[in-house]
Amino acid sequence: MPEPLHLDISVEASRCIAEGVSREFRMQAARGKIPLEAGDLGAVLLYLSHDTDTEIAEAAIASIRGLSGNRLMSVLEAPETHPYLLEIFSRLHCNDTAIGEVIASHPSVAVETLEFLSLHGVTTATEFYGVLSSLDETPEGEQPPPEFEEEEADEEEFKSKYQLAQSMGVAEKIKMALTGDKEWRGILIKDSNKLVSGGVVKNPRITDSEIITIAKSAVQNDDIIRVICSNKEWVKNYNIRKALVENNKTPLPQALRFLATLSEKDLASLAKSKNISSVIATQARRLLLNKNKK
Numbered sequence: 001m002p003e004p005l006h007l008d009i010s011v012e013a014s015r016c017i018a019e020g021v022s023r024e025f026r027m028q029a030a031r032g033k034i035p036l037e038a039g040d041l042g043a044v045l046l047y048l049s050h051d052t053d054t055e056i057a058e059a060a061i062a063s064i065r066g067l068s069g070n071r072l073m074s075v076l077e078a079p080e081t082h083p084y085l086l087e088i089f090s091r092l093h094c095n096d097t098a099i100g101e102v103i104a105s106h107p108s109v110a111v112e113t114l115e116f117l118s119l120h121g122v123t124t125a126t127e128f129y130g131v132l133s134s135l136d137e138t139p140e141g142e143q144p145p146p147e148f149e150e151e152e153a154d155e156e157e158f159k160s161k162y163q164l165a166q167s168m169g170v171a172e173k174i175k176m177a178l179t180g181d182k183e184w185r186g187i188l189i190k191d192s193n194k195l196v197s198g199g200v201v202k203n204p205r206i207t208d209s210e211i212i213t214i215a216k217s218a219v220q221n222d223d224i225i226r227v228i229c230s231n232k233e234w235v236k237n238y239n240i241r242k243a244l245v246e247n248n249k250t251p252l253p254q255a256l257r258f259l260a261t262l263s264e265k266d267l268a269s270l271a272k273s274k275n276i277s278s279v280i281a282t283q284a285r286r287l288l289l290n291k292n293k294k
Contacts, residue, residue: 013040017047030059039080046085076102079226083110094120107227174199197221215243229254
């Protein structure tokens with residue numbers, strides 16, 4: 001079972017669980033009455049479900065159980081939603097395959113959750129769990145592949161891999177997305193199946209330069225951009241943050257947050273750009289003006 005209380009939340013959401021906040025305010029948060037983004041709502045309810053105040057904990061648990069419809073879907077689709085909460089929802093809604101499919105497709109879903117959903121007939125979970133399970137198995141008589149530096153493949157090799165990908169099933173593609181080399185990642189990041197393209201950014205061999213390329217591209221799977229935004233290590237890289245700001249598929253709150261970290265030179269360029277959101281361009285001008293006043 002995933003550890004439930006290591007949560008990444010916004011500054012706004014942290015007010016609901018901060019030390020010293022009034023009991024009344026915490027109770028309101030536990031009842032889902034405080035306006036929060038979907039990812040923050042799930043995190044706050046999960047945190048408060050472990051509160052030492054029994055009434056607050058019970059209220060939060062009731063709120064988790066009571067989530068339904070669009071509100072539930074928003075929490076399930078939020079990239080920040082914790083794997084432990086996904087596990088809880090998989091148990092609460094194990095007979096609803098539509099909800100199960102959404103949970104199984106989440107970038108943070110735990111293997112145990114996929115196994116559970118697979119047993120309850122969720123097709124996506126069955127495919128993904130089967131692939132993940134096979135990654136831990138080394139065929140008899142074979143040695144695990146050694147660590148090595150990736151080499152650039154020639155154009156002919158790339159073409160042959162591309163042709164091979166056309167005949168592969170979803171499960172095979174997911175496995176290759178999770179374990180394949182740079183060329184495989186370059187091919188499968190463009191796959192129309194979200195599990196396949198999403199698997200690429202979970203590949204432990206993926207490099208920052210590839211993430212920059214992905215962040216600059218008009219990638220079809222919007223979830224990939226959200227995963228990149230939520231990865232603390234990747235967003236330490238200035239060029240990744242800049243690429244995310246310039247990508248119109250980056251959620252506006254994250255784009256604005258990264259915008260504030262950019263240099264004056266890049267802010268000046270963005271302030272004049274017609275290829276980005278007008279909101280980003282306007283904010284770039286404001287930030288630049290504030291910097292010049294200092």
